[in-house]
Amino acid sequence: MKDKMTPLERAKAYNQGKEIDRLPCVPIVGNTAARVIGAKVCELRGNGQLLAKAHVAAYRLFGYDNIRIFTDLYTLAEAMGAKLTVPADETAYLQTPALKDESEIDSLVPVNPHKDSSLPQFLEATKCTLDAVGSEVPVTGALTCPFTTASFLMGTEKLARMTLQKPEAVHKLCEVSLQSALNYAKAIIDEGAAPSLTDPMSSGTVISRKHFQIFSYPYLKKLIDYIHSRGKSVTLHICGRTSHIWDLMADAGADCISIDNEASLTEAKEKVGSRVRLMGNVRPSEVMLDGTVDDVKKAVEQCISQAADSPKGLVVASGCSLPTETPFANIHAMMDAVRAKGGI
Amino acid sequence: MSNTENDFHQKLSDAVVNMEDAAAASLSQEVVASGFDAYEAIDKGLAKGMERAGVLFEEEEYFIPELLMCSDAMYAGLDVLKPHIKTDEQAQKYKIVLGVIEGDTHDIGKNLVKIMLESSGFEVVDLGRDIPPAKFVEKAVEIGADIIGLSTLMTTTMDGMRAVVDILKEKNIKEKFKVIIGGGPISPAFAKKIGADGYSGNAAGAVRLARDLCGVVQ
Incomplete structure (x- = not known):
């Protein structure tokens, strides 16, 4: 099936309440992009041109509505001193946090995105992608939010204990992480793209609503205020259980909230559908990775029946980044199921 | 009035729930001193x-930070009590390979199972986590x-448990080992589905299993 509109045309029409050929759809492709060009996952990290090539090729193959330049969650933390393990053909993960203990917090310096670690290559990838397909599809750069970056700088368990024992030290970490995020957001926007926010450690599976209000919200709000001041809208993804913080995600200024399969689109529509666009939430592992084409179709239809009538709209998406080995057939099936439903 | 054994159990349990590591340690010392x-x-x-x-976590009263502090209190008590466990002498030492499946770094449950298996006379090789x-x-x-004992707390890593059973079958050595599994998202039905030999929801149950x-002979 062919689309009649480009993603940018579709987004514009959808925002203006005009007719669209189909709902926007974003199977959140991460390192699956490497598979599209037959590259190893580790090759994309630190090679802006190849990273762009992979994401442009993946977009052209599937025709989804948003390109997100992403390799892993740790790019900001790495640029601030965290050490990663970078397997040859799997997603990188945190090896050693930047800090041994909280006495070192004052030594942290906010990132310079044009110099530090792999950030310049991400900006290069953003630029190359915009050059190639920026006239037809929104291009975003994945940006990890302050509380999550703080967690990677200190170590997740240590930071979790500190939220109860040493809240002031957590705030210091969030503040310097915010400065890094602002610097990187500026650089992404200067290139002509928009940041796409992700804050997994702020999940209700990890911290309470009270701790979200104390440690996540103030920094998210400042980050989103800045992005808005540059004329860009904001999609905020938080994994796991989030129903108890949807109102706060909207209060922080998110224009679209991307929710995990642990949360319900129906409930989200009722609670915050009049304030924010919803994005979600086909199961990335059970359905997209392990399911059949028919499973994918059914899951997409369920999302659409639950929330296509949500007042601020719906972006059909996976609940989280797709696992690298997600079969192409299932990604095509997701797009086709949305196409088959038309503009609703 | 002095504490009965039941009083100690209740107080130790409370110290863990209330995240009081110093209390858990001193109560444990009293347990030992009282014989x-x-x-x-x-x-x-x-x-x-x-x-x-764990129940409070399920009910969204507790979150990860609280659970970590509870486990700190549990370990503070364990450090005191562990050297005082009376080890059962079995004629034959049965061997268990124990660990947390790849992708998961939560090992509270596995560590408890290990300590209680060892105290019941098993020889435990602990591979660790991930x-x-x-x-x-x-x-x-x-x-x-x-x-072979497998633990996980995360649904995303449950497939790794199936993989262990599958590898044993591929190598035609499944009959040589019993595979037991446990952890938050695991159920007896899941154990049956992947061809594991048993499931337990807690540490003492794992020992009985x-x-x-x-x-x-018990």
């Missing part, structure tokens, strides 16, 4: 407390284990 059984204090006190903390499925099989073959499977 009460260390194994029972772990099972009915500390482990019970972690179980209650362990690839093939490694379990490799180690089990190497030491001639009787049981291991004994049953090895034919140890």
Whole structure:
């Protein structure tokens, strides 16, 4: 099936309440992009041109509505001193946090995105992608939010204990992480793209609503205020259980909230559908990775029946980044199921 | 009035739930000084407390930071009690390879199971956490284990448990080992589905299961 509109045309029409050929759809492709060009996952990290090539090729193959330049969650933390393990053909993960203990917090310096670690290559990838397909599809750069970056700088368990024992030290970490995020957001926007926010450690599976209000919200709000001041809208993804913080995600200024399969689109529509666009939430592992084409179709239809009538709209998406080995057939099936439903 | 054994169990459990590591340690010292059984204090006190903390987590009263602090209190008590556990002398030492499946770094449950298995006379080889499925099989073959014990707290890593059973079947050595599994998202139905030999929802149950499977007379 062919689309009649480009993603940018579709987004514009959808925002203006005009007719669209189909709902926007974003199977959140991460390192699956490497598979599209037959590259190893580790090759994309630190090679802006190849990273762009992979994401442009993946977009052209599937025709989804948003390109997100992403390799892993740790790019900001790495640029601030965290050490990663970078397997040859799997997603990188945190090896050693930047800090041994909280006495070192004052030594942290906010990132310079044009110099530090792999950030310049991400900006290069953003630029190359915009050059190639920026006239037809929104291009975003994945940006990890302050509380999550703080967690990677200190170590997740240590930071979790500190939220109860040493809240002031957590705030210091969030503040310097915010400065890094602002610097990187500026650089992404200067290139002509928009940041796409992700804050997994702020999940209700990890911290309470009270701790979200104390440690996540103030920094998210400042980050989103800045992005808005540059004329860009904001999609905020938080994994796991989030129903108890949807109102706060909207209060922080998110224009679209991307929710995990642990949360319900129906409930989200009722609670915050009049304030924010919803994005979600086909199961990335059970359905997209392990399911059949028919499973994918059914899951997409369920999302659409639950929330296509949500007042601020719906972006059909996976609940989280797709696992690298997600079969192409299932990604095509997701797009086709949305196409088959038309503009609703 | 002095504490009965039951009082100690309740107080230890409360100390864990209330995240009081100093109290858990001093209560454990009192348990030992009063001559009460260390194994029972772990099972009915500390482990019970972690179980209650787990329920509070399910109910969204507690979150990860609170659970970590509860486990700190549990470990503070364990450090005191562990050297005082009376070890059962079995004629034959059964061997168990134990670990947390790849992709998961939560090992509270596994550590409890280990301590209680050891105190019941099993020889436990602890592989640690975030362990690839093939490694379990490799180690089990190497030491001639009787049981492979797998733990996970995350749904995303449950497939790794299936992989262990599948590898054993591929190598035609499934009959040589009993596979037992446990952890938050695991159920008896899941154990059956992947062809594991048993499931337990808690540490003491894992010991009973291991004994049953090895034919140890209780």
